[in-house]
Amino acid sequence: MRPLVPEVTQHEQGSPGNAISRRAVLGTAACVGTLAALPFVGRLFRLDDALGSPSKAQDARILQLVLQLEYTQVAFYEQALKQAGLQGDLRAFAQAALAHEREHLAAIQKALGAKAGAKPAFDFGPRTKSAEAFRRAAIALEDIAVAGYNGQATNLTKATLAAAAEIVSVEARHAAWVRAIAGEVAAPDPVDKPITAQEAARGLHEIGMRA
């Protein structure tokens, strides 16, 4: 399986010993059985099989996936702003993105009410510890969010689709923004390919969701 989040290089990491052990951990955990056994990741893993025609009940199941996406983004930006030594454009981007993700999270928690799942545990490792590792992981995470939302478009009721559409384009703006900061091509594909809930779960685990 091709990783959805790029490996952290030794250069980005600083300490070569950790890079190897982290790689080993990711490699082992990436097997489907292990991921499916984790409470948060596992629930997302099984979502695809449970999907049928759009309904309010199904919207709620999909919103749990979206909730985990937003929890991950909020935690990722919070930690990076504390630990990655972000400056200039990259810091401004992380601050703006964090503010947006917090609003998304609040909106989804409100929509789910008492059914909203708890915040999972995270270990972002070196990805929130240096500016360049953060930048590359942020691109991956925002791309996962865009593809994850897009992947559920046809499974949602029209009302929830309309609400989700207001969020997904902001995630896409973040993805382009953080690419553009380093002068990269900010919109490399003519169309964004969707991913399944299972792929989104794998991506969130690769970046650091640990439960």
Add this chain to the structure above:
Amino acid sequence: MDGFPNFDEFLMTLDRDGAIAETSSRAEATLSRRRLLGLSLGASGALVLGKAATGRAAAGLSAVDVDILNYALVLEYLQASFYTEAERRGALTGLTARAAKVVGATERAHVEAFRKLLKSQAVKRPTFDFQGTTEQQQPFLKTAVAFEDLAVAAYKGQAPKLQSNAVLAAAVGIHSVEARHAAWMRKLFGITPAVNAFDQPASRAKINKIVASTHFVVSKPQLKRRKKPNFTG
């Protein structure tokens, strides 16, 4: 389109469940020809489409979806022509020139994809006059930002109205790409790429009004071929 084999491949994979090919009797039964004409002729401004489609929808698409796709096609024509013209004039430099090249190729790919989907029911390309905005970098960027933000709002407004799941899946994949373009052009123009946590949709009436106000569209898009001009000597 050359350079973008992935896009066709993507549309083909979307068609796996046969949704594009499925017949659209439901939509044709509920949407009368009169109402379709009303939709097309009711809106004012330069984006008013030509005569409503008669006969069978292209590729089994519903009349509603054909209508929305033609509306999207006009916006894609507008964008593709804008970037193509800017590139040809050669007034752009550096990162902006590169972005215009990439985004222009993408918008042209969108045009081709929609034309392929709509077949004979695709509206024809209108004639544009970009009022000098393709001749200098700053006016170009300002216009590009406006076009891309407009496209994001337009797709967002139409997506929940699409009836075919295959078309919806393609449309959301284009919608988020337009948002990437918007952020990119904003960054190059020196303004915040993502202003709010939530992007608002815009109605067709509002989009038409904005586009009309630019005077960029100098001939209306036509659904049917015009008659041959009379011999004028």
